[in-house]
Amino acid sequence: MSSPREKTVALRTERIKRARGKTPATPEPGFPATRLRRNRRSDWSRRLVRETTLSADDLIWPIFVIEGKNQRSQVASMPGVERLSIDLAVKAAETAAELKLPAVALFPYTDPSLRDEEASEALNPNNLVCRAVRAIKGEVGDIGVICDVALDPYTSHGHDGLLIEGEVDNDRTVEVLVRQALNQAEAGCDILAPSDMMDGRIGAIREALETNGFTNTQLLAYAAKYASAFYGPFRDAVGSGAMLRGDKLTYQMDPANAEEALREVGQDIAEGADMVMVKPGLPYLDIVRRVKDAFHVPTFVYQTSGEYAMIVAAAERGWIDRERVILESLMAFKRAGADAILTYFAIEAAQLLSEGR
Numbered sequence: 307m308s309s310p311r312e313k314t315v316a317l318r319t320e321r322i323k324r325a326r327g328k329t330p331a332t333p334e335p336g337f338p339a340t341r342l343r344r345n346r347r348s349d350w351s352r353r354l355v356r357e358t359t360l361s362a363d364d365l366i367w368p369i370f371v372i373e374g375k376n377q378r379s380q381v382a383s384m385p386g387v388e389r390l391s392i393d394l395a396v397k398a399a400e401t402a403a404e405l406k407l408p409a410v411a412l413f414p415y416t417d418p419s420l421r422d423e424e425a426s427e428a429l430n431p432n433n434l435v436c437r438a439v440r441a442i443k444g445e446v447g448d449i450g451v452i453c454d455v456a457l458d459p460y461t462s463h464g465h466d467g468l469l470i471e472g473e474v475d476n477d478r479t480v481e482v483l484v485r486q487a488l489n490q491a492e493a494g495c496d497i498l499a500p501s502d503m504m505d506g507r508i509g510a511i512r513e514a515l516e517t518n519g520f521t522n523t524q525l526l527a528y529a530a531k532y533a534s535a536f537y538g539p540f541r542d543a544v545g546s547g548a549m550l551r552g553d554k555l556t557y558q559m560d561p562a563n564a565e566e567a568l569r570e571v572g573q574d575i576a577e578g579a580d581m582v583m584v585k586p587g588l589p590y591l592d593i594v595r596r597v598k599d600a601f602h603v604p605t606f607v608y609q610t611s612g613e614y615a616m617i618v619a620a621a622e623r624g625w626i627d628r629e630r631v632i633l634e635s636l637m638a639f640k641r642a643g644a645d646a647i648l649t650y651f652a653i654e655a656a657q658l659l660s661e662g663r
């Protein structure tokens with residue numbers, strides 16, 4: 307029989323090895339020496355052993371932008387989310403900055419009359435999103451501005467790329483995405499977030515940014531973006547849903563695949579992404595964890611419009627506790643390895659956290 311002291315040493319050695327990933331989890335001494343409830347008895351103790359933290363620094367707030375002055379319009383499928391005219395978006399960004407949110411992500415609702423087959427409005431230096439970027443960067447202090455790079459707000463068919471003979475053409479789309487990216491960088495966008503899932507776009511955009519003097523513009527690649535049914539309310543919000551011809555299965559990922567997500571992420575990092583994103587969120591936490599473990603780069607996750615709608619709808623019916631579910635879902639992203647979360651709950655969550663929740 308080994309002495310208690312030897313047992314302790316053996317246990318500690320085992321823990322260290324396990325932490326290094328050399329051996330699988332080993333049994334603890336067992337009950338009653340181990341009573342896992344001991345550490346959970348009081349709030350101070352739970353705080354002391356907590357493995358994951360959540361703060362406003364982790365949250366990015368997506369804002370939908372519309373034309374006009376002092377205009378707001380409800381997104382029907384996202385109760386509590388409004389599209390805002392630029393002046394109100396500036397105020398919203400100020401609120402976000404006061405709550406210490408590091409960044410906002412802007413999504414324009416483009417007037418249907420401006421949408422065409424070529425997505426030409428995406429290249430207009432005075433388009434809605436470029437004006438919104440300039441206004442926020444000009445008027446709000448310390449806050450980052452993120453813009454999607456993708457053509458779906460601008461195409462008459464609702465696809466993220468150009469349709470050539472009925473197919474979304476990869477290489478012709480990338481050419482336009484590069485010009486869209488430069489247009490948004492020129493407007494002052496801090497982080498460009500290609501959400502289109504074309505092959506090779508990160509490399510092409512990075513090269514164009516370098517050669518045009520935008521060496522500090524960050525790229526957040528929607529690297530593992532799935533062809534998901536959770537984007538429905540978003541497409542209502544930007545008005546692309548009703549227009550969408552067909553589906554996005556030829557460019558967004560098959561929800562059945564995980565290995566492929568690692569290839570997507572690996573490519574985007576190799577091509578010059580500063581951060582990568584997994585999308586949707588809660589149903590894809592396994593992907594978040596695998597990406598973080600495999601690449602050790604800033605890994606973001608998008609709590610999508612459909613996830614927002616589900617939580618809000620269930621809470622409205624009194625079936626779940628809204629505030630607790632919001633914070634629990636955000637904590638889950640952090641626990642899975644996410645460094646930041648795009649969430650429509652960003653303002654509410656930051657308020658809750660500032661109240662010590």
Ligand code: PBG
Nearest residue numbers: 456458501536537540610611612
């Ligand atoms: C556009 C884009 C989408 C989302 C972010 N950027 C929709 C899509 O790809 O169809 C989804 C966001 C959400 O559902 O909250 N490429």
